Amino acid sequence: MNIALLLDLAADTFGDRTALSDATGDLSFGALRSLARAVGPQLSAAGATTLALADTASAAVPTALFGAAWAGATYAPLNFRLPPASLTAQLGRLDGPFAVAGTDLVGSLELATDHATDAWLTALGATRDGDDAPGGDYEPEPDRPAVLLFTSGSSGTPKAALLTHENLLAYVMETVEFAGADEDEALLLAAPPFHIAGVAAVLSSVYSGRRILPLAGFDPDAWLRRGRDDRATHAFVVPTMLARIVRSMEADPELRIPTLRSLSYGGARMAQPVLEAALELFPGVDFVNAYGLTETSSTIAVLGPDEHREALTSPDPDVRRRLRSAGRPLPGVEVAVVGEDGRPVEEGAVGEIRVRGPQVGGRYLDSASGLDGDGWLITGDVGFVDGDGYLFVDSRADDVIIKGGENLSPSEIEDVLIRHERVVAAAVVGIPDPEWGETVAAAVVVESTGDGPGVTVDELTGWVRDHLGSFKAPVRVELVDELPTTATGKVLRRTVRDRLADA
Numbered sequence: 001m002n003i004a005l006l007l008d009l010a011a012d013t014f015g016d017r018t019a020l021s022d023a024t025g026d027l028s029f030g031a032l033r034s035l036a037r038a039v040g041p042q043l044s045a046a047g048a049t050t051l052a053l054a055d056t057a058s059a060a061v062p063t064a065l066f067g068a069a070w071a072g073a074t075y076a077p078l079n080f081r082l083p084p085a086s087l088t089a090q091l092g093r094l095d096g097p098f099a100v101a102g103t104d105l106v107g108s109l110e111l112a113t114d115h116a117t118d119a120w121l122t123a124l125g126a127t128r129d130g131d132d133a134p135g136g137d138y139e140p141e142p143d144r145p146a147v148l149l150f151t152s153g154s155s156g157t158p159k160a161a162l163l164t165h166e167n168l169l170a171y172v173m174e175t176v177e178f179a180g181a182d183e184d185e186a187l188l189l190a191a192p193p194f195h196i197a198g199v200a201a202v203l204s205s206v207y208s209g210r211r212i213l214p215l216a217g218f219d220p221d222a223w224l225r226r227g228r229d230d231r232a233t234h235a236f237v238v239p240t241m242l243a244r245i246v247r248s249m250e251a252d253p254e255l256r257i258p259t260l261r262s263l264s265y266g267g268a269r270m271a272q273p274v275l276e277a278a279l280e281l282f283p284g285v286d287f288v289n290a291y292g293l294t295e296t297s298s299t300i301a302v303l304g305p306d307e308h309r310e311a312l313t314s315p316d317p318d319v320r321r322r323l324r325s326a327g328r329p330l331p332g333v334e335v336a337v338v339g340e341d342g343r344p345v346e347e348g349a350v351g352e353i354r355v356r357g358p359q360v361g362g363r364y365l366d367s368a369s370g371l372d373g374d375g376w377l378i379t380g381d382v383g384f385v386d387g388d389g390y391l392f393v394d395s396r397a398d399d400v401i402i403k404g405g406e407n408l409s410p411s412e413i414e415d416v417l418i419r420h421e422r423v424v425a426a427a428v429v430g431i432p433d434p435e436w437g438e439t440v441a442a443a444v445v446v447e448s449t450g451d452g453p454g455v456t457v458d459e460l461t462g463w464v465r466d467h468l469g470s471f472k473a474p475v476r477v478e479l480v481d482e483l484p485t486t487a488t489g490k491v492l493r494r495t496v497r498d499r500l501a502d503a
Contacts, residue, residue, distance in 0.1 A: 001165050003146050004069040004138035006172065006207045007033050007062075013179055013209075020212045021186075021230065022058050029206070032062055038124035039067025040136065046113075048098035049144060052091055053117075053193065054078040054109065055102040057214030060117045061193045062202050063124070064100065065147070069165070072142040073098075077194040079150065084108035090150055093160060093365065147199055148365060149294050160365035161294045170358035171297040172203050174332050181210035188232035188257075190215045190223060190241060197267060197290075200298035201236055210234065220248040227257035235260065236290075238267035240485060243274045243425065249281050266290035266299070268490045269393065269411055271418045271425075272324055279312050291326030291393060295370060295377055297359040301335065301391050303327030318386075325390040326383075333357040336376065337385055345384075350394065350407070353381045399493055401430030403438050408472055410493075413440065416467045422446045422455040427483050428474065429497040441476040441500040443483060453479055476500055 007029070010019070015030030027035075043051060051068040053060060053076070061077070068075035076094055078087055080102060088110045091097055100115045145162040187205050189212055191197040205212050213230050215223065218241055227235065235257075237245065242265055249255050263278075263285050270289065279287060286305035292298045303325055311322040329335045336344055337351040345351040354376040362371040371377055382400060383393040394400075394409050401408040410428040417426040425445040430438035444460060446453045457477045465473040478500060484492040 001169050002069055002138050002140055002142055003165050003168050003172075003203060004036065004066055005169070006203055007036060007066045008138070009178065010206050010209060014183075017183060017209060018211045019206065020059055020062060020214065022214055024059065027059050029209075032059075032066070032206075035059075035063045035121065035124050036066035036070045037136075039063065040071035042124065043068075043071045043073050043098055046098050047096060048073065049096035050074045050076050050094045050098065050148070052076045052078055052094055052097045052099045053101070054080045054087060054105050055100070055117045055193070056080060056216035057189060057193050057198070058117065058216070060100065060121060061198070061214065062206065062212070063121065065199065065202055066206075067124075069142070069146055070138040072139040072144060074144050074148050074162075075146065076148040076150075077199070079192070079194045080105060084110075090158075090160075094148070145363070149194065149196055149199070151294055159367070161361060162363040162365060163295075163297055163361045164363075167297045167359050167361045168199075168203060170332065171200065171299070172207050174330060174359070175299065176204045176207050178207055179209050181205075181208040183209075184231070185209075185233045186211040186213050186230060188213045188215070188223065188227045188230075188235040190218045191236055191238070191267075195267070196292070196294045196298050197236060197238075220244040221252075221255065224248060224255040224257060227260060228255075231259040232257055233259050234262045234264075236264045236266075238490075239265060239270040239274065240268070240425075242278055243271070246274060246277045246281060247424070250277075260285050262286040262288065262305075264288040264290050266292065269395070272415050273418045275323055276312065279308065289325075289327055291391070293355075293377075293379055295361050295379075296333075296355060296357075297361065299330065300333045300355055300357075300359070301326045301329045303390075322390055325386075325392045327391065328389050329355075329391065333359065335385070335391060337383065347387055348384055350382060350384045353379045353383050353391070353393065355379060396493075399429070401428075401438050401440060403430070403433075403440065403471070404436045406471075408440065413442070413464060413468065413472055413474070416464050417442060417444060417460065419467075420455065420460065420463050422453070423460070425483055427491045427493060427496045429493050429500060431476065431497060431501040433475075439476075440472060440474040441478075441497075442474040443478050443480050443496045443500060445482055446479055 010029045011033035018026045019029045019032045020027045053064040065075050100120045103116045106116050146165045147163045149161050150158040187210050287308040289303035290299040291301045314320050334356050336354045339345045339351045356375045360377050362377045381393050413428040414426045417423050428442045431441045433439035460477050484495040
């Protein structure tokens with residue numbers, strides 16, 4: 001199997017339909033196939049087996065993704081926001097790379113060729129009208145992984161996760177209906193190209209026939225305006241993006257996307273107060289929580305639109321708390337929650353989450369497989385499954401605070417802090433304590449007033465104490481302008497922990 005099949009089917013079925021609209025114009029599915037077919041001869045001439053792309057979202061992204069697949073090569077999108085030295089180091093880890101970069105990055109990549117994105121697309125010899133360019137058929141069974149993604153670790157050398165064509169096709173064909181999108185549908189895509197959500201969105205949109213509206217960067221006002229002006233019907237955001245979108249809409253009620261039908265979110269834990277506010281601000285929009293990992297080819301569990309609506313309005317606290325859940329596992333995906341002994345825990349008990357199935361990769365560049373002998377991927381996430389089969393992802397295993405032998409959930413404390421009217425965002429971590437082993441600390445972003453932050457550290461500590469008791473109240477709170485995050489919006493807890501431990 002080859003992910004090029006997805007584009008081939010789309011171009012054969014609705015080749016004249018627009019696949020992508022960016023600042024340079026529209027690109028049809030037929031034209032995208034022509035561009036992808038032209039990549040193979042270029043890679044062959046260069047003796048390359050990996051196509052590395054370091055650029056913002058544009059027509060270059062699906063061209064590189066499908067072009068590499070057509071050529072039997074591996075697609076490796078790089079984080080263009082990294083310092084040049086880090087980008088060069090990642091490029092040096094790739095096998096036979098052919099590098100394409102944004103014009104502003106070409107000169108800074110010491111190991112890269114001089115292939116600037118715009119010039120590269122022109123050199124492929126195909127046009128946006130879909131004229132055929134030189135290139136043969138794709139290899140149905142390529143012997144190289146389809147995609148290589150560097151994980152966004154907060155320290156150390158990032159892992160390079162490998163996903164096969166079979167992994168990605170298993171995900172797309174299990175979750176997406178071929179040609180299922182209406183011709184007016186358009187996805188507002190703010191996920192970076194180097195994130196699994198960005199890769200999965202391109203594959204899914206092509207297979208369904210949905211137009212892509214790529215954003216080179218994220219600004220909440222610009223996101224809302226682009227969605228309004230280009231009549232977006234679907235969108236995907238990470239939680240930090242949604243929090244900023246909510247604040248923009250609350251500040252300016254005129255900022256709306258009237259055509260929006262579906263809003264998916266994922267990539268990190270969503271604060272419940274933010275989600276509840278978003279559900280109120282987007283009435284009639286279908287909300288979808290998609291939980292997954294790089295290693296699982298994107299989503300493995302989904303909380304669907306009807307489940308969001310039921311949980312928001314239900315008087316039953318067990319139903320209402322489903323807004324905190326990741327939903328139920330997808331068909332074909334097995335999820336297990338295990339204890340320290342590796343055995344499944346009882347229903348509702350907290351343990352480490354493991355997953356297996358055809359869409360689960362678990363292979364890494366320069367290292368052994370991340371799967372155990374039975375094919376289970378150890379996700380590193382901690383959570384539980386309730387009696388109705390809903391998966392609750394609480395935190396990363398190394399984020400749990402162990403105070404006096406008792407496990408404390410950072411997310412529970414963060415949700416309480418965020419419910420304070422002056423708090424915009426919060427990150428709770430454990431820091432060393434001579435008496436308790438670990439104790440609770442928090443970095444908090446608050447709304448400022450004309451005279452200052454509008455809330456004191458003592459008030460925030462008391463707020464948590466009043467809601468959760470003194471044992472869970474932070475002993476140290478630092479007011480910060482912003483939380484350190486990865487490019488995809490995940491809070492860098494290790495950075496927060498180091499800062500608060502040294503304070």
